[in-house]
Amino acid sequence: MAKSNKPVVWFPFAAGGTVIAFCMPVIVVLGFLAALGHVPPGLSYEKLHAIASGSLGKLVLLGVIALSLWSSAHRLRCTCYDFGLRADTLIATLLYVAAIVGSIATAVFLLRI
Amino acid sequence: MSRNPLIREVPPTSWFLRHPRYMRYMAREVTSLFIGAYCVLLVVAMQRLSAGPAAWQGFLDALRSADSIVFHLLAMAAAFYHAGTWFNATQKAMPLQIGEEFVKGSYISGAHYVVWVALSLVVLFLAGVF
Numbered sequence: 206m207a208k209s210n211k212p213v214v215w216f217p218f219a220a221g222g223t224v225i226a227f228c229m230p231v232i233v234v235l236g237f238l239a240a241l242g243h244v245p246p247g248l249s250y251e252k253l254h255a256i257a258s259g260s261l262g263k264l265v266l267l268g269v270i271a272l273s274l275w276s277s278a279h280r281l282r283c284t285c286y287d288f289g290l291r292a293d294t295l296i297a298t299l300l301y302v303a304a305i306v307g308s309i310a311t312a313v314f315l316l317r318i
Numbered sequence: 319m320s321r322n323p324l325i326r327e328v329p330p331t332s333w334f335l336r337h338p339r340y341m342r343y344m345a346r347e348v349t350s351l352f353i354g355a356y357c358v359l360l361v362v363a364m365q366r367l368s369a370g371p372a373a374w375q376g377f378l379d380a381l382r383s384a385d386s387i388v389f390h391l392l393a394m395a396a397a398f399y400h401a402g403t404w405f406n407a408t409q410k411a412m413p414l415q416i417g418e419e420f421v422k423g424s425y426i427s428g429a430h431y432v433v434w435v436a437l438s439l440v441v442l443f444l445a446g447v448f
Contacts, residue, residue, distance in 0.1 A: 226404035229397040231438040237390040240381045247445030250374045280350035289331035314364040
């Protein structure tokens with residue numbers, strides 16, 4: 206039977222695209238406020254540390270970051286191809302490995318909190 | 319007599335300049351650059367958060383620069399454009415059938431927009447922005 210790795214790549218891509226659509230705008234807005242010097246109270250060390258201390262907070266943060274990373278990797282791969290970079294196997298490998306490394310690193314950082 | 323084969327020359331790096339629809343497609347593709355970069359920033363943020371209060375304060379201070387403000391503006395534009403196009407596509411990607419009728423596409427996309435705005439407001443409220 207023919208086997209395809211496409212579902213494995215596609216599920217996190219679609220989930221990540223949804224997560225990015227729902228969560229990324231507000232996350233960037235919060236970062237923008239911090240960049241302007243108006244750090245929202247929720248981004249203080251105490252508040253964020255408290256959120257990341259709980260297992261639900263860890264799960265949400267890891268879920269948002271890991272899925273967004275994977276979706277971005279997949280989209281960047283397509284973007285490279287569309288701009289004429291046709292070394293697809295190399296680019297796909299680099300981007301997916303980067304997404305996996307970033308996700309594992311995020312999990313390690315969160316477990317340290 | 320053999321027919322001449324049809325050869326369409328498609329320039330690999332400038333094909334999308336031919337049609338506004340391709341340009342819009344590529345504009346959406348380019349948003350992945352900024353969103354990808356922002357994801358990397360979030361990973362760095364988690365590292366700084368795990369390294370303690372001083373490291374976190376250093377991260378917040380590092381965000382305060384003109385370059386960072388420009389980057390955030392571009393990332394915001396990318397994030398909002400991605401969100402809008404994603405929600406507009408949901409009605410095509412997951413049409414919903416109830417009984418014999420299909421639910422109107424604008425209801426499916428509209429519901430996504432409503433949930434998005436509500437979720438964003440809740441996050442902003444919890445973060446103490448207002």
